[in-house]
Amino acid sequence: MNISALLSMKLAGLLFVLLFLGLIMGFTLRGRDRTLTPRRRNLGFDKIQDAIGLAVESGGRLHISIGWGGLLGIPGVGSLIGLSIGRRVAKIASMSDKPPIITSGEGATAVLARDTMQAAYRDLNQQDKFDSTLGRMSGATPFSYAAGTLPVIYDEKVSSTIVGGHLGSEVGLITDATQRTGGVCLTGSDNLPAQAVMFGTTHEALIGEDFYAVDAYLDGEPVHIASLQAQDILRWTITGVILIGALLKFLGLI
């Protein structure tokens, strides 16, 4: 690849990011009173609210698994989504007898998990009730993370598990354990093999970009809804470009 091609690719990348940012900002400013589109309403998001309510009422515990993706690269975004779920869930469920637990398979996200739980207690002015073991690392490799998470589900009265982060096929062990204890399991990941396993092992699996819509559904803040709208527009644009490109190629024009 020559230098001009590289420069044009970089320029295209920068323009794409700026366009994305512009769309998010524009939709945020324009649509502060907007709600989510009906197309996304039928997904399993409502089940997250139900699971929180069920856990609080039944005296069970919520477990949030944020995987072992760490914070660098694309897997890091999955971890951030998991932490974001953890933060919102913790704010609602921290006052129950059995507060939620966040497990991680990586050091940095374990620190953030602990920080997330502490922040939830601080927001509720209940810092004295915070227990440092509520955000924890349960293993340092994918399978050791899964193995370390199983005792949490079996021994700590977990009634619902929300899996949100970067995991591999070993997520099947976590979802199976939750279902064996009669719990509800909601799952989402950025990893394709994990998504396939989640689809096969749970009722509520978030596939593809739906995983990134969790924030909008749990919070419904304008910026999150705007972000979804920007994603929708760009997805259709990319789909159109791919189809037109395929057609032109088929006709021998490119």
Next chain:
Amino acid sequence: MKFPFSTAIAIAFGLIVLLGYFIDLPILITLRDVFVRWAILLMTVAVIVGIINLVSVHWKKFSKDPGENPYSIILLVAFGLTLMVAGFFGPTGEWSLWIFNHIQMPVEQSLMAILVVVLIYSIARMFKDRFNLISIVFIVTVLVMLILAVPWFGVAIPGLHGPGGIRSLITEIPAIAGARGILIGIGLGTIATGLRVLIGADRPYGG
């Protein structure tokens, strides 16, 4: 109102790293590389913090009720022994590698084997709990891919096995198309999440 230092730092560093990828200014590229190296260094330190967290959680569980937490005892003993061996012989020493090859690897492989059974059981459960069109497509595809994975008794049947067979057609056309579609969605979601962190709308740090 308190000035949000952590947000300001995250936005500033994030912007410099992002611009360093797109704009070929030597100062930006140098700063980007330095910041990424710092991040990697911090991640390494975080691994140590994570391990301390793991051990402390199991120590608390063990001290609270020693009889009820056998896995915590196993973990603490295994951790202590591994630390001593790796500390004495070095991480690539003969006995350190022996622990890795003869304990950790077989245990993880056993978990993988259990996972196979779990997945088969889950697919059987899917028949019972979720018998709809999507589930049928999923199960039929899984079965076709498994049955046609290797030639039957060493005989490759044209149209089923090999490059023009059903299996490779499924792999090369619908599976790749579907995977690319999902990956485009994941890519867009990733950028959107990153941009929200960059503008300070999402703050997964600083409490």
